[in-house]
Amino acid sequence: MRERRLIMGLKNDPHADVFRLLRTQVLKQLRENNWTSLAVVAPTAACGKTFVTANLAIALALEVNQTVLIVDADLRNPQMGWYFGMDVQKGLFDYLHSDIPVEELLVNPGFERLVLLPGRHTTSASSELLSLPKMTALVAELKTRYASRLVLFDLPPLLSSDDALLFMPHFDAALLVVEDGKTTPEEVKRSLVILDETNLAGTVLNKVNGAAFPRYLQSGQ
Numbered sequence: 004m005r006e007r008r009l010i011m012g013l014k015n016d017p018h019a020d021v022f023r024l025l026r027t028q029v030l031k032q033l034r035e036n037n038w039t040s041l042a043v044v045a046p047t048a049a050c051g052k053t054f055v056t057a058n059l060a061i062a063l064a065l066e067v068n069q070t071v072l073i074v075d076a077d078l079r080n081p082q083m084g085w086y087f088g089m090d091v092q093k094g095l096f097d098y099l100h101s102d103i104p105v106e107e108l109l110v111n112p113g114f115e116r117l118v119l120l121p122g123r124h125t126t127s128a129s130s131e132l133l134s135l136p137k138m139t140a141l142v143a144e145l146k147t148r149y150a151s152r153l154v155l156f157d158l159p160p161l162l163s164s165d166d167a168l169l170f171m172p173h174f175d176a177a178l179l180v181v182e183d184g185k186t187t188p189e190e191v192k193r194s195l196v197i198l199d200e201t202n203l204a205g206t207v208l209n210k211v212n213g214a215a216f217p218r219y220l221q222s223g224q
Contacts, residue, residue, distance in 0.1 A: 004088075007085065007086050007087075007088060008054055008058075008086070009057060009058065009061065009086060009087070010022060010058050011058045011061035011062050011065070012061060012113075012114065019062075022058045022059060022061075022062040023062055025055075025059055025062065025207070026059060026062040026063055026065075026066075028205065029041065029059065029063075029178065029204055029205070030063070030066070032176065032204040032205065033153065033175075033176070033204070036175070036176070036202070038175035038176050038202070038204075039146055039152065039153055039154060039175060040146055040153070040154040040155075040156065040173070040174040040175045040176075041153070041154070041155050041156070041174060041175065041176050041177070041178055041204060042155075042156040042158050042167070042170070042171075042174040042176070042177045042178070042201075043055055043056040043059070043155060043156070043157055043158070043177075043178045043180060044158050044160070044161050044167055044177050044178070044179055044180070044194070044198070045160050045161065045179065045180040045181065045182075045186075045194075046160060046161050046162050046179075046181060046186055046190040046191065046193070046194040047160050047162055047163065047186065047190060048080070048160050048163065049182065049185075050160075050180045050181055050182040050185070050186060050209060051180055051182065051207075051209040051210065052157060052158075052160075052180040053077070053082045053083060053086060053157050054086070054209075055178070055180050055207055055209065056073060056083070056155055056157045057073070057083065057086040057087070059155065059178075060073045060117060060155050061114050061117060063153055063155075064114055064115065064116040064117040065116075067116075068151065069116070069151045069152065069153055070116045070117070070118065070149060070151055070152045070153070071116060071117050071118070071152070071153050071154075071155065072109075072117075072118045072119070072120065072145060072152055072153070072154045072155070073117070073118070073119045073120065073155050073157065074095065074120045074142075074145065074154060074155070074156045074157070075094065075095060075119070075120065075121050075122035075157050076095065076122070076133065076156050076157060076158050076159075076166075076170060077122060077157050077158060077159045077166075078095065078096060078122060078124070078125065078126050078129035078132060078133065078159070078166070079125055079126065079127070079129050079159050079163075079164065079166070080125055080159070081094065081095075081096075081121065081122020081123060081124070081125070082122075082157075083119060083121055083122065083157055084119075084121045084122070084123070087112035087113065087119065089110070089112060089119075089121065091121045091122070091123045092123070093107065093108055093123060094108060094120070094121040094122045094123030094124070095108070095120055095121070095122050095123070096122060096123050096124035096126060096132070097123060097124070098137075098141065099132050099135060099137055099138060105120070105141060105144070105145075108120055108121070120145075129159065129164065129166050130164060130165050130166050130169050133166055133169055133170050134169045134170075138173075139173070142154075142173040154174075156170070156173070156174055158170060161193075161194045161197050161198075162190060162193060162194065167197065168197055168200075171200055171201050174201065175201075175202060176201060176202040176203065176204040177198050177201050177202070177203055177204065178204050178205055178206070178207060179191075179194060179195075179198065179203065179205075179206045179207070180206075180207045180209055181194075181206060181207070181208055181209065182209050182210050183208050183209065183210050183211045184210070185210075
């Protein structure tokens with residue numbers, strides 16, 4: 004887990020407090036607004052959105068009064084399985100292309116109250132797949148099956164395709180991950196224009212001063 008940077012899975016790791024703080028601040032936003040789904044997005048690749056999603060999901064699952072579902076909806080470059088050390092055989096791509104029941108795709112990655120719908124296959128037709136009625140029905144089912152469930156979507160970078168924009172009706176709020184020293188002000192502005200159509204729960208500034216751990220910024224700061 005240390006190699007794959009699953010900080011929340013390590014015992015007594017001092018960096019875990021970063022994600023506990025992030026969890027508390029995100030939960031406050033979700034509960035105050037009665038939101039149950041959150042998309043983790045970034046302007047470009049390599050900002051650390053999947054890293055943040057995985058660790059935030061574990062932190063949220065540690066709350067005993069709720070369950071958490073991660074949906075790896077980055078069909079162009081699904082990485083969530085790698086973070087949890089899984090050999091993914093079937094995933095979201097297979098569900099959208101066949102009649103496989105979603106129950107056969109949901110897996111527990113080794114943490115109590117945490118479930119993962121992994122991605123398995125990269126495809127250039129991801130935007131078409133994410134806009135299918137079958138995808139719409141799936142998201143509605145996942146969000147309403149359990150009253151205590153929070154759903155986290157790991158989406159493709161905002162500025163590399165229209166995937167996240169097409170998927171926007173499916174989530175209540177977004178968490179924007181930007182990379183310190185790499186993400187440009189123009190990229191942030193363009194991302195915020197896209198996210199103007201949804202609720203912004205906040206921003207995570209990742210890799211601050213070269214450190215591979217994030218700092219949470221409240222929405223509007």
